[in-house]
Amino acid sequence: MIKKRFILLFFVSSFLLSQDDDLLVIGKKVYTESCAVCHGLSGKGDGVVAGNLEVKPRNFTDGKFKVRSTRSGQVPLDEDLYRILSRGMGHDNAMPTWSHLPPNSKHAVIEYIKTFAPKKFSRQHRAKVVPMSPRKANTRESIAAGKQWYLDIECAKCHGMNGHADGPSTKTLKDSWGNKIVPPDLSKPWLFIGGSEAEDIYRTLSTGLTGSAMPALEGTLNEDQTWDLVNFLMHEFIDPGNYAPR
Ligand code: HEC
Numbered sequence: 001m002i003k004k005r006f007i008l009l010f011f012v013s014s015f016l017l018s019q020d021d022d023l024l025v026i027g028k029k030v031y032t033e034s035c036a037v038c039h040g041l042s043g044k045g046d047g048v049v050a051g052n053l054e055v056k057p058r059n060f061t062d063g064k065f066k067v068r069s070t071r072s073g074q075v076p077l078d079e080d081l082y083r084i085l086s087r088g089m090g091h092d093n094a095m096p097t098w099s100h101l102p103p104n105s106k107h108a109v110i111e112y113i114k115t116f117a118p119k120k121f122s123r124q125h126r127a128k129v130v131p132m133s134p135r136k137a138n139t140r141e142s143i144a145a146g147k148q149w150y151l152d153i154e155c156a157k158c159h160g161m162n163g164h165a166d167g168p169s170t171k172t173l174k175d176s177w178g179n180k181i182v183p184p185d186l187s188k189p190w191l192f193i194g195g196s197e198a199e200d201i202y203r204t205l206s207t208g209l210t211g212s213a214m215p216a217l218e219g220t221l222n223e224d225q226t227w228d229l230v231n232f233l234m235h236e237f238i239d240p241g242n243y244a245p246r
């Protein structure tokens with residue numbers, strides 16, 4: 001009886017192992033065919049066309065990702081990476097949308113890019129999602145409070161008072177890989193890399209965009225105050241037509 005169980009266990013675990021292996025084989029194939037030209041065969045962001053791109057492809061080997069639902073400094077969840085592949089990262093860089101890839105290929109390539117930073121991703125299960133309360137109504141009071149945060153936290157230093165990315169610090173910004181980086185015009189949400197719905201803006205503000213100059217506000221603003229700032233940005237710059245004060 002014990003022997004039988006042991007044999008069964010052996011078969012089940014080797015089946016699971018080979019499933020994982022298969023996923024990585026598929027992932028490597030997708031990566032080599034579709035991603036390596038920019039991100040490089042070894043994931044260092046040094047693919048053959050990288051030199052010609054103004055916004056450089058991500059180096060996957062240091063485990064730093066800009067667009068996440070997790071706390072500043074933590075790796076993204078698989079769902080975050082899946083969302084990025086499905087949506088792309090705005091119109092201002094070379095990262096294409098991969099919505100046409102079948103779900104299995106997306107899952108496989110995600111598993112594969114995680115192997116470039118194995119130590120960081122071994123802690124992925126401990127990553128904490130930044131809390132988000134339900135959307136707050138965009139009342140006049142909320143928008144006015146958000147405007148005050150925009151002034152107090154000095155968003156205008158980089159984004160300018162009118163959101164046109166003409167603040168005094170804008171010209172000298174570098175990302176943590178040493179590349180020049182320019183904030184997007186806040187009235188052109190199609191340039192945003194993390195999405196432009198109110199919930200996306202909330203997530204971007206609270207988690208920050210690790211590696212860029214864009215700071216994380218979790219710990220500076222509470223959930224209510226973060227919504228005030230989101231309401232101000234939606235009303236003033238991002239989607240004024242749908243965000244008239246109520
Ligand atoms: C034509 C070039 C190009 C190709 C091909 C490409 N990428 Fe990218 N990718 C980029 C650039 C550029 C960035 C950085 C964008 C930024 O920082 O604004 C990026 C960023 C990323 C990020 C980082 C997101 C973050 O939050 O920091 C992921 C994940 C990613 N790419 C996955 C992939 C995968 C998977 C493939 C293949 C299926 C792929 N990319 C193919 C150019 C490319």
Ligand code: HEC
Nearest residue numbers: 153154155158181182183184192193194195204212213214
């Ligand atoms: C030190 C400069 C700096 C400050 C201060 C700053 N930002 Fe940014 N912000 C950036 C840069 C750079 C980017 C573009 C990052 C990228 O694409 O990698 C950005 C991007 C953004 C985006 C677009 C996000 C996306 O998905 O592409 C929004 C919205 C934004 N910032 C709002 C704010 C608000 C609100 C504040 C104040 C709380 C603020 N920023 C403070 C530099 C800054």
